[in-house]
Amino acid sequence: xxxxxxxxxxxxxxxxxxxxxxxWKRFLRHPGAVAGMVVLSILILAxxxxxLSPYDPEATDISNRYAPPSRQHPMGTDALGRDLFTxxxxxxxxxxxxxxxxxxxxxxxxxxxxxISGYFGGWVDNILMRITDASLTLPSLLVLILLSAVLxxxxxxxxxxxxxxxxxxxxxxxxxxxxxxxxRASYISIRExxxxxxxxxxxxxxxxxxxxxxxPNAVGPIIVESTLGxxxxxxxxxxxxxxxxxxxxxTPSWGNLLSNAQMxxxxxxxxxxxxxxxxxxxxxxxxxxxxxxxxxxxxxxVMKGTGRKNQA
Amino acid sequence: MGKYAARRILQxxxxxxxxxxxxxxxxxxxxxxxxxxxxxxxxxxxxxVALLKRQFGLDQxxxxxxxxxxxxxxxxxxxxxGDGIPDDYGDGKGILRGDFGxxxxxxxxxxxxxxxxxxxxxxxxxxxxxxxxxxxxxxGIISALKQYSLFDISITTLCFMGQAVPEFWLGxxxxxxxxxxxxxxxxxxxxxxxxxxxTIGAEFSILDWAKHLILPVTMGAVGWVTWYSRFLRSSMLxxxxxxxxxxxxxxxxxxxxxxxRHALRNALLPLVTIVALDMPYLIAGSVYVEILxxxxxxxxLYYQAAMDRDYPVLMAILTLGTVAVVFSNxxxxxxxxxxxxxxxxx
Numbered sequence: 001x002x003x004x005x006x007x008x009x010x011x012x013x014x015x016x017x018x019x020x021x022x023x024w025k026r027f028l029r030h031p032g033a034v035a036g037m038v039v040l041s042i043l044i045l046a047x048x049x050x051x052l053s054p055y056d057p058e059a060t061d062i063s064n065r066y067a068p069p070s071r072q073h074p075m076g077t078d079a080l081g082r083d084l085f086t087x088x089x090x091x092x093x094x095x096x097x098x099x100x101x102x103x104x105x106x107x108x109x110x111x112x113x114x115x116i117s118g119y120f121g122g123w124v125d126n127i128l129m130r131i132t133d134a135s136l137t138l139p140s141l142l143v144l145i146l147l148s149a150v151l152x153x154x155x156x157x158x159x160x161x162x163x164x165x166x167x168x169x170x171x172x173x174x175x176x177x178x179x180x181x182x183x184r185a186s187y188i189s190i191r192e193x194x195x196x197x198x199x200x201x202x203x204x205x206x207x208x209x210x211x212x213x214x215x216p217n218a219v220g221p222i223i224v225e226s227t228l229g230x231x232x233x234x235x236x237x238x239x240x241x242x243x244x245x246x247x248x249x250x251t252p253s254w255g256n257l258l259s260n261a262q263m264x265x266x267x268x269x270x271x272x273x274x275x276x277x278x279x280x281x282x283x284x285x286x287x288x289x290x291x292x293x294x295x296x297x298x299x300x301x302v303m304k305g306t307g308r309k310n311q312a
Numbered sequence: 313m314g315k316y317a318a319r320r321i322l323q324x325x326x327x328x329x330x331x332x333x334x335x336x337x338x339x340x341x342x343x344x345x346x347x348x349x350x351x352x353x354x355x356x357x358x359x360x361v362a363l364l365k366r367q368f369g370l371d372q373x374x375x376x377x378x379x380x381x382x383x384x385x386x387x388x389x390x391x392x393x394g395d396g397i398p399d400d401y402g403d404g405k406g407i408l409r410g411d412f413g414x415x416x417x418x419x420x421x422x423x424x425x426x427x428x429x430x431x432x433x434x435x436x437x438x439x440x441x442x443x444x445x446x447x448x449x450x451x452g453i454i455s456a457l458k459q460y461s462l463f464d465i466s467i468t469t470l471c472f473m474g475q476a477v478p479e480f481w482l483g484x485x486x487x488x489x490x491x492x493x494x495x496x497x498x499x500x501x502x503x504x505x506x507x508x509x510x511t512i513g514a515e516f517s518i519l520d521w522a523k524h525l526i527l528p529v530t531m532g533a534v535g536w537v538t539w540y541s542r543f544l545r546s547s548m549l550x551x552x553x554x555x556x557x558x559x560x561x562x563x564x565x566x567x568x569x570x571x572x573r574h575a576l577r578n579a580l581l582p583l584v585t586i587v588a589l590d591m592p593y594l595i596a597g598s599v600y601v602e603i604l605x606x607x608x609x610x611x612x613l614y615y616q617a618a619m620d621r622d623y624p625v626l627m628a629i630l631t632l633g634t635v636a637v638v639f640s641n642x643x644x645x646x647x648x649x650x651x652x653x654x655x656x657x658x
Contacts, residue, residue, distance in 0.1 A: 032472075134327050137641075139596055139633035142614055143335075146626065149618050150342045235478055239600065242480045243615065258481060262604075265484060266492030273488075276481030284476035291472075 023220075026296040033292020036285035043282055047096060050089035057082065057090040058250050066268050076270040078260065088275055091252035095234050095279070097164050098171070098253075102233035103226045105172030106179045111222065113176070114183025115210050119191055129184070132177045140174050144236065147173075148245035167246050171236050175229065182225055186218035220297030224290055231286040238279050254279045317646060324638045335630050336378050339623050346370070346416045346621040367394040368416065381413065381627065382406050412628035417620050422628045425613060432509060433597035433609035440529045441594070444536040451537070452544025453576065459549065467541070474538035483531040483604040490527060507606035528605040532598050536590075543586055548579040581652055588644035592636035596629065 027033055050057075061081030069076045075084035117128040147170045151159060159166050190196065191214065199213050234254075240246035241255025249256050254275045261271035347364060356364075365371050369380065369390060385402030392400045405411035412422035455464045491506035505511070510521050551557065552575050560570045595610065602611035610629060617625035649655045 130327070134331055137327065137331055137634050137637050138335075139592060139630065139637060141599060142596065142630055142633055143338075145599070145615070145618050146335075146338060146630070149621075150338065153342055231476075238478060239480060243599065243603065245618070258484065262484065265488055269488050269492065272481075272484045276478060276484065279478050279481060280473075280476050283478070284472060287472060287476055 023296045027292050030288075030292035030295055032288040033295075036288030036292070039281060040285040040289065043092065043278075043285070044096065047089055047092035050086065050093060053083070053086040053089060055083035055086040057086045057252060066264075068268075069270050075274040076268070078271055079264070084257075084271065084274060087252040087257060088254070088278055091254045091257050091275060092278060092282075094164055094247055094251065094253040095237060095255070095282070098168050098237040098247075099230040099234040099282075101165060101168035102172045102175065102237075103229045105168060106176040106229060107222070107226060109172070109176035110179025111183050111215075114180040115187055115215070117180070118184035118187025119206070119210050119214065121188070125184075128180075132180050135174070135177050138174065141236075141239070144170065144174055144240060145243065145245050148240055152245065152248070163247055163251065167237055167240065168233070171233050171240075175232065175236075179222065179225060179229070182221050183218060186221060187214055190214045190217050224294045224297060227286060227293055228290040231283045231290070234279065234282060234286075313646065313649060316649075317642065320642050320645070324642070328634060328638060331634050332382075332627075332631060333378065335634075336381065336627060337374065339626055340374055340377065342621060346623050363394040365394075366391050366396060380404060380406065381624075383408055384411060407628075407631065412631075413624035415617075415622055415625050417617075417622045417625075422624050425625065426610070426628060426632075429608055429610050429613045430595065432607065433602070433611065434594060435509075436525070436528060436601070436607060436609060437532070437594045437597055439525060440532040440536070443529055443533050444540060447533070447537045448540035448544060452541040453548060453571075455541065455545040456548035456552065456579075457571075464545075471538040471542050474534050477534065479531060479535060479598070480600040480604060482534060483527070483600065486527045486531055487604070507604075509607065528601050528607060531604070532601045540583065540586070544579065544583055547582045548575065551575050551579045581648065584651060585644040585648050588640050588647055591640040591643065592633055595636045596633045 059082065061077070064077055064081040065079060067073055067077040067081070073083050073085060075088060078084055078087070113128055113132070117125045117132075148167065151166055151170065187210075196209060196213060199209055204213070237246055238253065238255030238258070241253045242259045244256075244259060246255055247253035249260065257275035258272060261268070261275070265272045346368065347361060347370075362371075369377060369385075371391075372380075380402070381404075384404040384406030386405060388402065389398035389400060390402040391398050392402075404413055407413075410423070412426070414420065415422050415425060418425070451467055455467050458464050487506045490504040491502045494503040495501065496503050504527055505524050506527070509524055510516070511524075514520060557570060557575055560574050561567075565574075596614070597607075597609045597611035599611035599615055601607060602609045603615055606612070613625065614629045616622075617629070
């Protein structure tokens with residue numbers, strides 16, 4: 001597609017086929033978002049290739065404790081002589097896995113609830129939204145600490161085998177409300193539009209309208225919220241692990257690496273600097289990507305066509 | 313509006329009951345119970361553990377425990393010596409009469425602990441909020457007025473960084489720099505203290521207290537400043553592009569007057585809601601800040617109670633937190649309606 005046809009599309013009707021392409025093009029015009037995408041891709045790639053490291057993340061080397069960063073150990077070694085770089089990579093697997101799983105869980109709960117609530121309205125909406133409100137009333141970090149404390153004591157082999165999933169479920173159970181509200185709002189505004197009424201007149205079932213006709217039109221804000229949600233989830237997991245309630249050592253996660261670094265931090269600062277910096281890098285990339293997506297999905301921007309970063 | 317407020321409060325009551333039941337059940341299904349948190353229990357013979365359980369009332373069914381927690385147990389005979397036979401009236405008044413029960417760990421009333429820790433949290437959080445307001449207001453306003461200027465772009469970048477920085481890591485780095493690396497050139501001691509509210513054993517001095525505030529306040533404020541200033545910037549941008557601002561400018565009103573009298577007052581409206589919604593933090597505090605800086609506040613009390621499985625303390629703080637959330641929601645709606653005459657509630 002050449003640039004001239006692109007502008008023509010922008011000012012006239014938008015053929016549905018090239019919508020995703022249009023959004024992608026607009027996304028690429030956002031330098032921060034592209035940079036975030038590149039950094040996040042590198043991070044994910046590095047984390048996936050953690051196995052290539054010559055060191056075992058749990059192999060101790062007592063003769064080489066607290067080694068400062070060097071060529072052999074780019075991030076130094078910890079109290080047991082384990083290579084921090086390798087542990088940070090493996091910890092990244094955990095943190096990113098938690099981030100993505102939480103978003104999946106919030107979508108699985110939030111989208112159907114929000115859709116049903118917004119589409120049907122009435123008493124269904126009333127009940128579902130009261131549940132949502134009640135869940136929003138919980139002081140989330142405090143309940144998060146409580147829930148992780150509960151689950152830490154459950155001696156179930158399933159929970160011990162899947163600590164990542166466990167923590168993801170806990171965080172997910174406390175964050176689906178935002179998605180549900182967002183989806184509900186979109187459904188309320190879309191359900192009254194002519195094309196929905198037309199579809200209903202043609203005899204489409206409610207399920208079909210909800211999933212095939214309204215959902216594709218509501219997907220923009222969901223994608224933006226989910227992207228940012230990955231970041232929140234990673235922050236929450238690392239915070240919990242930092243407090244000692246999340247992922248338990250020796251399995252590394254960015255949060256518990258920081259927690260271990262605390263005690264001797266002033267003497268061995270690299271232990272505190274690197275894992276935290278990885279969290280920072282991940283979150284800032286995700287936030288920039290989310291920002292870019294928000295601009296790209298914003299139909300208002302197409303109308304103005306300024307090409308400039310939106311307000312807010 | 314009084315009617316509206318009354319209705320909202322009435323609506324909140326069943327919700328608070330529901331939430332308190334959910335929390336109570338959650339806490340009480342922790343396997344092992346509160347006794348598992350006490351190291352010495354591991355070395356006790358089982359009959360003694362059973363005795364303790366009876367004394368704590370943990371042998372009672374969940375529903376009975378909830379009722380005792382809610383309305384107290386001074387109306388019925390309970391088993392105080394743990395022999396399995398109810399012998400004496402309880403002395404719990406229940407949460408509805410303002411009694412949060414006895415801490416399992418200290419055997420002292422929970423409200424005593426809260427009375428000790430809550431002022432420390434209020435002290436830290438109100439100063440943090442003050443700093444946040446003093447920074448976020450000018451930053452947000454200037455960014456909006458000078459949109460896309462160098463200042464605005466740098467602030468935008470800084471805000472992105474501030475929002476991405478994990479609070480606890482920021483605290484670690486602050487300690488590393490101001491306690492670990494930088495020194496007071498006169499005495500050779502660390503530049504700033506890394507924990508506590510004041511130097512223990514030293515005589516009271518405002519300077520000492522202030523020094524202990526700098527790092528925890530900075531750690532707590534960064535996230536808030538970025539969030540509030542971004543918010544103010546976008547609401548300011550919304551306002552200054554509206555017709556009545558153009559009218560005010562066109563009729564020759566002084567710029568300053570247009571800005572503060574017309575634009576800012578309206579731009580602050582949505583911010584008031586956001587601030588009201590953040591009020592629960594004043595009570596619950598920040599767990600991360602208080603842990604990292606050994607601040608004797610509510611967040612640390614909660615953390616310690618979660619570690620010790622001190623159920624009454626956990627329940628008390630969770631309940632206070634939930635009530636605070638409900639009331640701050642109400643407060644947000646009411647202030648908004650009060651400040652913005654266009655909004656009517658009925």
